[in-house]
Amino acid sequence: MSDDPAPCNDTPGARALLLETASAIMREGDIVDISLSELSLRSGLNSALVKYYFGNKAGLMKALLDRDMATITGGVGALLHKEMDPEAKLRRHLSAMIDTFFAYPYLNRLLMRLVRDSDEAEARRIAETHLVPLHKAYDQLIREGVETGVFRRIDPQLFYFFATGAADRFFSARLVLRHCFDQDTLTEELRDRYRDHVIDLTMAAILARGSAPA
């Protein structure tokens, strides 16, 4: 988090480049871990910079979680304050969530691993930064829709599990694709088809029967 210049090898983008490279390694390997030597090789940066910027590998992982989750929690927070009907908000949120899990397929697993492996204080920080705001946002978003009669009366917290589960499919998808469909790539075409599918099904699931069909 320091802005001080590193003793060597420092460029304005070195911290960001380390995070981006770690992200790419985990995405390509379908894994939730990196080796510092691979990180150094791929980024072209001395692995001492990991210590400088993040303290250690665990610190790098936390920073990556914060970076990636911000696209979801920040997005939902901004949505809630928009002048937009609940249906449009939910569509927008689902779409953004699919895009985020496609870009960072390790994300949900990284979140759970860090909550599990961190000490009590850090686990609480992660939960309060990323989990609690999401739960509150779901509460508000679903309640708005129920109160205006657009959504059926459903449990927002269970719906959080349901929607996240549907979105978090890209991590293992490649393995299934390879063995069932002789295809080993997460294409953008697949992402777009899956995004349409999830939004279509979820809106049909949640819209009150009197509303216009999805």
Place this chain on the structure above:
Amino acid sequence: MSDDPAPCNDTPGARALLLETASAIMREGDIVDISLSELSLRSGLNSALVKYYFGNKAGLMKALLDRDMATITGGVGALLHKEMDPEAKLRRHLSAMIDTFFAYPYLNRLLMRLVRDSDEAEARRIAETHLVPLHKAYDQLIREGVETGVFRRIDPQLFYFFATGAADRFFSARLVLRHCFDQDTLTEELRDRYRDHVIDLTMAAILARGSAPA
């Protein structure tokens, strides 16, 4: 897989007890791994029996996967041959899947780990035993529903990802519950509420608009 008597410590239930104990350890710890010493301690069986029955720990894990997945794949296979309308079949399948993931919250992760870590031949065996039949079953089940006008025209393979994702929520649920709701137990009451939620939303999502509401 041998039926020969073990040199020592063998009882008719020793193999099953090892599997059941390994399952309980992974369920309670929210993990996809066991230590053989803990397995021996908890089961009261000599860990040489793991070698006798399964060859090694990886063999034990494969046998556990086969045991647990059989409740899903066997169930779906039997359902397809039943005289029952597609809507009732899908409800029954979703319900069974929620029950299975509640009982074995590590299951989806174990499946993906073994497909990933096994050699090509074993990965193919796992895929052909567990993944391919499920995909074919979804194809048939959804097509039946679409052809009779009960289901909307959706992609069965994308729906497989959607439904499995929604069902596979108990693995990380405890962490979320602990940090957002001060609750650390997967209760049967929660399972029942989540089962109702998933079936309700999924049927609303998939039923053609002319059908009776869920």
